[in-house]
Amino acid sequence: MVIHSQTASDKQALSSLRITAIGGGHGLGRVMSTLSFLDRRLVGIVTTTDNGGSTGMLRKHHQCIAWGDIRNCMSQLANQPLAKEVLNYRFNSDSNLDGHNLGNLLLYSLDALSARPIDGIQLLSRLLKVNNRILPMSEMPTDLLAELDNNLQCFGEIRIDELGTMPQRLSLSPQVNSTPEALQHLKRSDLIILGPGSFLTSVMPPLLVTDIAQAIKKSPAKVIFVDNLVPELSPAGNLTLLQKFAWLEQQIGYQPIDLAISNVSPLHTNIPIVSCVASDQELIHRHDTDGLLTALAQSAQHLLPHMFTETVTDLHSFK
Template identity: 30%
Template structure:
């Protein structure tokens, strides 16, 4: 099965960790709008794609049951202290070096995948560093405010209503998707959106015209994986079905086949089933939360629910 997962950060890591239990042919399509931490520093200083979410995806696909290879561990190692390297992950620096030497982010990620032992592939959703802009209500001015930057949007005390995406270096034209990411979605057997930061990791993929069109046209089974808990700042107070409403508002032409949610995270299952049906899909509720870590999906349980949603359990 050719599986493609779109997202970023810890949410994408959860999906990839589950998918690699089902198939070795997994492609991650990763957001490139991060502007905080180590990634933000490298982006501002070197003008490169922010590498942090890309590194996380490589780590998820390289991780083995026994803890992974030495290279995978080193890739995730973060420098301490208070010097110039403090806070930087080794993998971020390595990716930045590959980006500069090869001049092609996709080729650089393929080389990094070989280094850490990834059997699938990690792709940026765009080869241009992008910027998120959000319409936010509930701030001091009482009206609609515009906030720029992933960190600012993710941490706003207001209510995010809508986001747009653009390349700050070319604000006069729509941002372009990486052709390899578009092709991966069109060729996939199954495509996954979520979980993750809804406005800053999941929805941005729908705002690239070419990638949005591919998600609408692909014949793959399309699956949305919902978060376990609302995220303060971005989706505070959101019900599970509200996540789907926002998805539809940003991509009215998109239809999905399945919506996966944790049973204990859905107060009103009938409402979620109705919302999923409105997008053309069916809701699948199961116990998929990690009982040892709050807010994290259990990869084995999520993989089992994915099998059910795709009909693989029945085939077996």
């Protein structure tokens, strides 16, 4: 059944919830911009393992965390005119900064002036009037490491996304800790949202931080997985939804997913599925924000009925 948007009532339904969203720049930014009305009740935990482009250059020379996904989220949340264009501005070959992104440089510079990376992120958030909390998955640099079935290893996010088959195991090198702030928000959350985005390089990295995975397991929050609208260009693009769930469980040792938002409804699953979410008219790989909002509101009412005095969930949307 197609989900019909009711923006005002959907916002009202979600307004009392504390939500933590986890993932990479484009997908996490879309989820957070959809829920930005929640202000400080919405927290994003951002993947910081990117090693390509401007972010990769900064990491190579300065041993910092990856700033690109954080910048991408901020650009989608900023309430200042032209802020998105400024944050995403990329210098060309006429400059000594060829290939660098202005937003990444701003975040790196603020980090250099601050005691912690989080301090720099908060300062830029205030300047851009971003009212939601954005946290890196860790304040220490780390990279993705994939172990393949032929005993070979693949190092770095860029190369892992180019693999032909799924790795046997994915880990962080080195293993890092999360921030106390992220763990605190996970502990207090009513809902945790994973995705959408690249399964291996956006959704999985924060879950590979041991204390984040354990915090999700211990949290009373319900977990929603937001599936991609179109298959991604990575080995995970060949997986079914159930195969993704099984692979995730194999990696972290338990199954965190309570419900999925996906236009592909698999058979033989005990996990409820909310389907028929429309894509953005201009970018078909991104969710329509009103449709995504409605799907999240229905999901919340299905998972947390005790928090709603009235339920408007259309149970026919679940398969």
